[in-house]
Amino acid sequence: MEEVTGMTPKEVVELAKKNAVRIVDIKFTDLLGAWQHFSVPTSELEESLFEDGLGFDGSSIRGWQAINNSDMIVIPDPTTAMMDPFMNVPTLSLLCNIADPITKEKYSKDPRNVAQKAEAYLNSTGLGDTGYFGPEAEFFIFDDIRYQNDSNQSFYAVDSEEGIWNSGRDEEPNLGYKPRHKEGYFPVSPTDSLQDIRSEMLLTMEEVGIEMECHHHEVATAGQCEIDMRFAPLVKCADNLMWYKYIVKNVAKRHGKTATFMPKPLFGDNGTGMHVHQSIWKGGKPLFAGNGYAGFSEMGLHYIGGILKHARAICAFTGPTTNSYKRLVPGFEAPVNLAYSSRNRSAAVRIPMYSESPKAKRMEARFPDPSANGYLAFAVMLMAGLDGIENKIDPGEPMDKDIYAMGREELSNIPTLPGSLDEAMDALEGDHDFMLKGDVFTQDLIDTWIDYKRENDIAPLRLRPHPYEFEMYYDV
Numbered sequence: 001m002e003e004v005t006g007m008t009p010k011e012v013v014e015l016a017k018k019n020a021v022r023i024v025d026i027k028f029t030d031l032l033g034a035w036q037h038f039s040v041p042t043s044e045l046e047e048s049l050f051e052d053g054l055g056f057d058g059s060s061i062r063g064w065q066a067i068n069n070s071d072m073i074v075i076p077d078p079t080t081a082m083m084d085p086f087m088n089v090p091t092l093s094l095l096c097n098i099a100d101p102i103t104k105e106k107y108s109k110d111p112r113n114v115a116q117k118a119e120a121y122l123n124s125t126g127l128g129d130t131g132y133f134g135p136e137a138e139f140f141i142f143d144d145i146r147y148q149n150d151s152n153q154s155f156y157a158v159d160s161e162e163g164i165w166n167s168g169r170d171e172e173p174n175l176g177y178k179p180r181h182k183e184g185y186f187p188v189s190p191t192d193s194l195q196d197i198r199s200e201m202l203l204t205m206e207e208v209g210i211e212m213e214c215h216h217h218e219v220a221t222a223g224q225c226e227i228d229m230r231f232a233p234l235v236k237c238a239d240n241l242m243w244y245k246y247i248v249k250n251v252a253k254r255h256g257k258t259a260t261f262m263p264k265p266l267f268g269d270n271g272t273g274m275h276v277h278q279s280i281w282k283g284g285k286p287l288f289a290g291n292g293y294a295g296f297s298e299m300g301l302h303y304i305g306g307i308l309k310h311a312r313a314i315c316a317f318t319g320p321t322t323n324s325y326k327r328l329v330p331g332f333e334a335p336v337n338l339a340y341s342s343r344n345r346s347a348a349v350r351i352p353m354y355s356e357s358p359k360a361k362r363m364e365a366r367f368p369d370p371s372a373n374g375y376l377a378f379a380v381m382l383m384a385g386l387d388g389i390e391n392k393i394d395p396g397e398p399m400d401k402d403i404y405a406m407g408r409e410e411l412s413n414i415p416t417l418p419g420s421l422d423e424a425m426d427a428l429e430g431d432h433d434f435m436l437k438g439d440v441f442t443q444d445l446i447d448t449w450i451d452y453k454r455e456n457d458i459a460p461l462r463l464r465p466h467p468y469e470f471e472m473y474y475d476v
Contacts, residue, residue, distance in 0.1 A: 031063030033373025111375035118379035121438030134231030134277035160222035238374035264326035271327030279362035289358030294342035306388020312427035318368035339399035
């Protein structure tokens with residue numbers, strides 16, 4: 001399949017004719033980070049579509065418009081044109097921005113618009129012209145998932161042929177080779193049973209124009225995986241992440257399996273993270289390379305300072321689910337302490353040391369997870385880092401010892417990430433001025449995010465009995 005990115009409206013129309021496209025799929029991202037879509041026949045694909053857009057009901061999209069002010073338009077971005085790799089009917093996919101139907105102004109709560117404004121703000125500062133992001137999104141591939149929540153019962157059950165809990169199951173025959181808890185990184189086949197599926201995922205990602213680097217089994221039992229894409233400018237990277245999730249889920253489905261980016265689906269084993277590598281360039285030159293700690297520049301260290309200073313508020317977007325904080329606990333490789341280091345994976349921020357090349361110099365935020373909306377998560381981290389540069393925020397001394405092995409007294413001097421989504425929302429409420437620069441995040445978006453999360457995530461979980469509470473308390 002040929003790559004078709006970077007096209008003009010005229011070229012997109014020509015591409016559709018060349019590939020005998022019959023359906024055009026209109027995709028956009030809701031506030032929480034899920035793709036939404038509708039489809040139109042190719043008769044609607046005219047050059048004017050890229051200026052006039054198409055109307056839809058914004059009140060039906062999570063976190064967006066009220067029903068009395070619901071008319072909105074989607075405006076396709078021609079540079080995102082790509083053939084959908086899963087549809088039987090030849091289908092052209094277009095990613096879209098959201099706008100007001102009357103003023104044609106971009107919608108402030110459109111995540112892609114937020115990411116575009118973050119890139120524009122970076123340029124406006126003169127500090128750099130490109131913010132590169134490279135996420136390492138992990139996921140689980142399961143064979144079965146069941147869950148139900150009623151007034152009188154609540155349960156979930158996930159299963160995998162790889163799950164160590166199935167070592168004694170009669171599988172007619174059971175062939176063993178099931179990775180033990182925390183031993184999935186990274187044995188060859190037959191213990192790694194998902195090589196071909198991951199390869200298919202990676203190759204499909206290349207088909208839609210994503211530059212890929214590697215894939216492998218991850219630490220946990222029961223099908224934890226990681227596929228790494230090459231870094232890209234912020235908006236492009238967030239677009240790629242949407243394709244990444246779409247492809248992972250649909251390739252898994254093609255094989256009769258199910259994939260999830262839920263941060264902590266298994267008790268007692270590693271959760272699913274999304275380490276995000278970041279750097280700023282200007283005029284084709286990397287700006288984080290220097291003569292400071294770990295070969296970092298003063299600018300790079302100040303960027304880290306901004307990330308660490310605002311990390312608790314950042315978590316509202318990079319760990320946006322109640323389940324995120326089941327992952328952010330000590331002992332499972334998830335960093336909970338706000339420190340930085342060159343090689344220490346127990347720190348919240350790491351400076352990778354794989355290469356001495358200035359072009360490879362970047363920082364890695366280790367606390368995000370893939371339940372995040374990439375557009376908002378990357379944007380908020382860029383804004384925090386830029387705040388660090390603009391205000392010369394000192395990140396303090398690096399932490400090169402194993403934080404997990406430190407005593408309580410020693411740990412008391414190191415600030416920590418929020419322990420719950422509720423705490424993250426409180427942090428965002430008290431620390432968001434840095435996000436408002438350049439109108440990147442609006443106060444309305446932040447207020448909507450906080451209210452939505454408190455009402456739809458935090459309160460429902462707080463009101464429900466937990467299944468484990470019956471084991472702990474039924475006989476009181």
